[in-house]
Amino acid sequence: MLMLGFAGFMGILKIILMALAAFGLFDAAFRREDAFRAADKQNKVFWLIILGIALVVSYLFSLLSILPIAGAVASIVYIVDVRPALQQAGGGRGFGRRRGSSSDGPYGPWNGGR
Numbered sequence: 001m002l003m004l005g006f007a008g009f010m011g012i013l014k015i016i017l018m019a020l021a022a023f024g025l026f027d028a029a030f031r032r033e034d035a036f037r038a039a040d041k042q043n044k045v046f047w048l049i050i051l052g053i054a055l056v057v058s059y060l061f062s063l064l065s066i067l068p069i070a071g072a073v074a075s076i077v078y079i080v081d082v083r084p085a086l087q088q089a090g091g092g093r094g095f096g097r098r099r100g101s102s103s104d105g106p107y108g109p110w111n112g113g114r
Contacts, residue, residue: 010063020075021055031086039085050074
């Protein structure tokens with residue numbers, strides 16, 4: 001009974017780590033390349049490779065080995081350190097983030113003819 005509960009906990013933890021890596025991978029894919037250089041955080045291809053490897057490793061290997069732990073660390077570093085630096089550097093729209101206000105037109109803000 002105890003081993004069944006431990007296996008369930010490890011399965012949930014594995015899904016969470018895979019979700020972190022997938023979120024980081026998709027977020028990095030939608031960021032602009034120049035934002036990585038502006039934030040001085042390696043380059044886009046580097047983070048796509050690292051997060052892709054983290055996703056594959058967290059799927060293939062047991063959580064008790066070192067590779068998924070390293071992948072989790074890489075995913076957490078991207079989410080906690082690199083992603084906020086990219087957002088501050090203006091690294092693209094990201095997921096669901098709008099630029100400007102609702103009154104912006106194609107050539108700038110619309111001021112109602114004033």
